[in-house]
Amino acid sequence: MTDSKLKVALVGCGQIADAHLGEIRRILCARAVAVCDQYLDLAKQAAARFGVPGVFTDLGKMLAEVRPDVLHVATPPHTHRPLALQALAAGVHVYVEKPFTVDVTEAEDVLAAAVAAKRLVCVGHDQLYDPAWQECRDLYQRGELGEVVHVDAVLGYDLAGPYGRVTASDPDHWVHRLPGKFFHNTIAHALYKITDFLRDEEPRIFATWFGALPGTDCPTELRVFLQGADVTANLLSSSAIEPSQRVTRVYGTRRVVEVDLDGRLLRQARAPTLRGPLVKLELPWRQKREAARSLRRNLWHFLRSRLHYFTGMHRLFTEFYQAIRTHGEPPIPYAEIRRLMAMMDQIFRSCRANERLSALANEERRLNGQPVPISPLDPPLTTHHSPLTNP
Incomplete structure (x- = not known):
């Protein structure tokens, strides 16, 4: 693999796909060989803009026919896990846009599959x-x-x-x-x-x-x-x-x-x-x-034409591809991917807990004839416990 360019495919031809394909085009050790989207027009347009030869609407067909080395997943978050698992099962390395998955359990599934398949995965923490x-x-x-x-x-x-x-x-x-x-x-x-x-x-x-x-x-x-x-x-x-x-x-x-x-x-x-x-x-x-x-x-x-908006993305792609070519470690450690997803889970649990506390506090105010606060940042009544601690 060190003697030839990596064949890179992309699934999901929305807004961020242009950034991916533009940066892949600037990396000497890689070339974009195919794009895939459930909407054929989007896939055709992305391929035309960046001179990508392969156009597909079915990921399985693209993986089987093109046999890429790397798949970039640039689809909505709820699709990341199944698409990444499908690519890993086909022996393909996977780059996943942020957020890596919907929750930490899904992240663990993908990371475990990558280890089992002896393939690398990377998340788009490009900044x-x-x-x-x-x-x-x-x-x-x-x-x-x-x-x-x-x-x-x-x-x-x-x-x-x-x-x-x-x-x-x-x-x-x-x-x-x-x-x-x-x-x-x-x-x-x-x-x-x-x-x-x-x-x-x-x-x-x-x-x-x-x-x-x-x-x-x-x-x-x-x-x-x-x-x-x-x-x-x-x-x-x-x-x-x-x-x-x-x-x-x-x-x-x-x-x-x-x-x-x-x-x-x-x-x-x-x-x-x-x-x-x-x-x-x-x-x-x-x-x-x-x-x-x-x-x-x-x-x-x-x-010198080197001032690019997605410079961080370019550097992360380059390091990920280099890790693939040299059988090295991925640029974003798997433990970090899992840790960040677990924190996101906790953030959203805390938000929902605060919503429930605010609703209870407002109902208590109404029952007591007290004015309900207009600002959502007004604290709930002190009779309720704070969700500051982890559940």
């Missing part, structure tokens, strides 16, 4: 490989952050965007049937940046969601607090903030780092060296230098 995030990790590994004590991850989502409009306008969309509803398909990107530093297997988790897409019971706002032995974290997922952001702040004992993936911008906050009013000059000057450094780097990559 870990974004240059700005990798610079943050490098700072930590060199000891420049000190010990990390807290992480804040913000994930904005524009409901006016292409995916958001489809989700909001269709109450029968598959996302509404997921345990985590809208967030099930989005929060992994924010959560795995938190778990990059919060290493506990089972941190304490408190989560609440609120708001609703018009005509649905699908919440639009999510707040999560995680507490480990040494690190705490907040996750904010919102469709209300404008502009929508992908920003993570890592708080260390020596330095604070903010990573803005949209601008591929890294900002560092350190203790000032000057005193008195001069601090008001030193800190803005540092921020200017940080921004100028990121601008120079991004401009250098842009002028």
